Amino acid sequence: MKRLLCVVTLMLMAANMAQAEEIAVIGGSAALDKFEAVLKIEPNNLKYGNDYRQVVIKINKVEMYNRCIAFFENLTAENPKAPNAWMNYGYAFVDKIPVEGAITQVLLANTALGHFSTALALEDTWLGHYTRGNSYVYWPAIFGRTPKAIEDLTQAIAHSEKAEKLHSFHVRPYIGLGEAHWRLDDLAKAREVWQDAIQKFPNNEALKKRLSLDDDALTAFLTIHFEPGKRVDTDLTILWEEE
C-alpha cells in the first residue's frame, strides 16, 4: 500500500511537471527525476516509460536523449525480464534519431531493433510485433529487412484478430504491411492489404490517403513519409486512451 501511494504521488508530481510550461520554468531535469523514480519502482510500466520519453522529446536536447537512453540501459540491466522496459529502451533510441547525423541515425535505428527483439522474446504481444515490424519497414529494401517487416506485421494482425475488441490502433500494422509491400515495389499487394483494412477501419484517414493516390503520387508520398531523420511518432498514449 505504501509503495502504491509512493508511485501515485510521484506520478502525479511528474504528470504536473510534464506540462511544457512547467518544463520551461523548472527545467526538464527535475521532471525527469520524478519519472525515473517512478520507473525504478515500476520498471515494466509501459505508460510511465512512455510518458517519460514524451517529456524528453518535448525538451528535445541531445543530452536529455542520452540521459533517457542511459536510464533505460540501467533499468533493463537491473530488470532484464521486464519487456516493457526493453520496449521503451528501444523507443528511446528511435526518439533520438532526428537530432543525429545520417550514419548515427542508422546505428540508433539498428540498436532499437535489437531492444524490440529482446522485448518480444520476453513477451509475445501485438505491440511487440507491430513495433519491430514497423521499424523494419523504415529500412530501404536493399538491407533485406522488408520480409521481416511483413512477418512481424502479419503476426501483429493475427494478434489483433484474436483480441476481445478491435481498437482503432489495430489499423497500424495493416498500414505498415501495405507499406512493406510498397518497399518491395508490389503496389498491387500494398493496395490489397489496405483495401482489406478499410473494410475493418472505414474511417481511417491514413488508409484513405494511401488508397486515393496513384502509383507515382503514392511513391512520392511514402518517400517523404519515410524520410530518414524525420521524427517518428512513438507516443503510445492511444493504447490506453481507448480503454
Added chain:
Amino acid sequence: MGINRLWMIGLMTVGLAIAGTSYAEESAWFQDVTAKAGIDFKHNNRSFKNVYGNIMEGYTSLGASVAVADYDGDGFEDLFLTDSEELGKNRLYRNKGNFTFVDVGEKAGVSKGNDATNASANALWFDYNSDRRPDLLVLRFGHNILYENQGDGTFQDVTKKAGLGIPYLNCIVAISFDYDLDGDQDLVLGNYFQPVDLFNPSTPNFFPESFETANNGGGVMLYRNNGGIFEDVTEKAGLQLSGWTLDLGHADVDHDGDEDLYVAADFGTDRLFLNNGDGTFADVTKEAIGIDTKKGMNADWGDFNNDGLFDMFVTNITDEYMREGNFLWQNNGDGTFFDVSRETGTYDTGWGWAGKFFDYDNDGWQDLYVVNGWVSGGKANYVVDIFELIVQPNVDLSDARNWPPMGDKTLSGYQENCLFHNQGGLFKNEAKRHGVNSKLDGRGVAIADFDNDGRLDMYVSNANAKGFLFQNVQPTSNHWVQFVLEASYPSPVGTRVWVQINGQKHVGFVNGGNGFASQSTMRVHFGLGDVAQVEEVEVVWPSGKKQTFENISSNQIYRIEEGKKALKPFKPKNTTATQNGK
C-alpha cells in the same frame, strides 16, 4: 525565418510566372562535341599494390578533374585534364579557336603527373609570379607540382623554388585569391587524407575515424605569396582544421572588400570563415550556417536569387539509404545563411560532386549544373557492406583494414546529372531535355565560353571514364555581356562586377578555382534576357578602386583594364573566329 518565408513566397510567385514562359525551340541546347573537338581522353583510377588496394582505388576517382584558362593568351579558353593511373598522362588541350582542341601536354612539359608514388588529384591555373600569365599547379596524392608558364607554350617545374616542395600531402583542392590584398595570389590547399603516404602507408589508421565528426583528415593550408615564394601562414591566419577537406570556395560574401572562405568537408562539418581584413580569418560557422555532420563535396558561390549577395551551393549525399540533402545557402545579408535547397528544388542530386552556377540560357538567372555518382559497378550494392561495418560494436573506422573490399560493387551509381534551370529562384531539372543527364560518375564541371559566342559551354570530367565537352547551342534571342578583366593587381581574382538592367543590379565575380575538381573561366558573364543595353556596369577591383561605365551594348565580350576610362571590345588573337555567334 519570417523574412525567409516571405522571400520564398515572393520567389515562388515570380518563379511560377516565369515557368509559364515556353520556348518555341524544344530541342537539346547542349551538344556533345567531345570527339568532334578532338578531345580523346579517359580518366583512369589508380590501382594500389599495397594491402589497402581493395578500398583505395575509388579515392583516386576523385582525380578526374578539369581546369580552364587561356594559358597562351590567344583569347580562347584552354583545358587541362588530369588522369590518376600510374604513368597516365595529364593533358593540356589548346583551343584552336574553332571549337577544336589539340593535346600539347607533352610538348608543353605538363603531362607527367602520375608515377609510382604520386597520383594526380586536381589542378589549378593561377598567376603565382604576377607576370599575368596563368601558371599551373598540379595537385597530387603525393607531392604537388607547380609549373611556371614560360610564355612560349612551355612550362617549367618551379615547385621547390616557389617554396611548395612540401613534404607528402594528400591534396585534393586548391584555390587562389589575394587574402591579404597585397597584390599577389595566395594559395589555399585542401587536403583529404592526413599526410600519410598512401602508396606505402606507415599506419593502417589513415581512414576517417567517424562518418560524421571525423577530425583526422588533412585539413587546409594557407600559403602567403611573397613575390613568388610561398610561406605557410595557416596557423597565423586562424585556419587550422583537421577535417577531410573536399572543396574550397572564396567570395566576398559580406561585400566588405576582402575574400571570405567556405570549406566543404567530408565526414564532418563545413566551415565558413570571414576575412578580418588583417591577415586573419574568423570562424563564423556556428552563427552563420550551423554545425553539420554531412559529406560536403562542392563549394560554389553565385547569386541565385539576384538579390546582390553571393549564395553557396554544397553537394552532400542523398540516396535511398542516406538522405542528407544538398545545401543551397541563401545569404541573408546579415551574416547568416538559410538552407533553401528543399524550397528551390535542389535538395536531391544523389551523391553529388561538382555543382556550378552559370546562366546557360542568358535569361539573367544563374542556373546550376550538378554531376554525381560514386561508383557505378556491378549489381551488388556496397552499402550493405558499409552497413555491416558501421554496426559492429567499437569498430575502429580509422583502420583501413576494417573496411570491406569494394570489388566491382556499386555505391550510389548510375545517377543522372542534373541541369537546374533557374526559373526566378526556383529550379527545374532540364538535364534530360538538353542531353546532359549522363549516368557516368561525374566529378568536375568547368564552365567557359570556348568559342566566344556568348553562350556558356561546359566540360564535364568523369571518374574512370571519358569526359564530355558540351557546346551550348541554345537558340534564344536572349542578350548577354561578358568581361575579360585586367586588374592593376596582376590577377583579376576577386574582382566584382555589377550590371544594372531594368533598374536591377546583378552581381558576378572572378573566382580562383571554386567548385569540386574543376576550375571555370575567369571571365565574368551575364545573361541579360531581352535587355539589349546595360544601363550601368560597375567594377570593384581587388585594389578597392571602383569604375563605372554607362549604356553598354549587349552581345559583346569586353576587356576592362583597371583605370582605363573606355571599355574595349575583346578580340582573340590570330584567328578568324568571331563574336555574337556569327
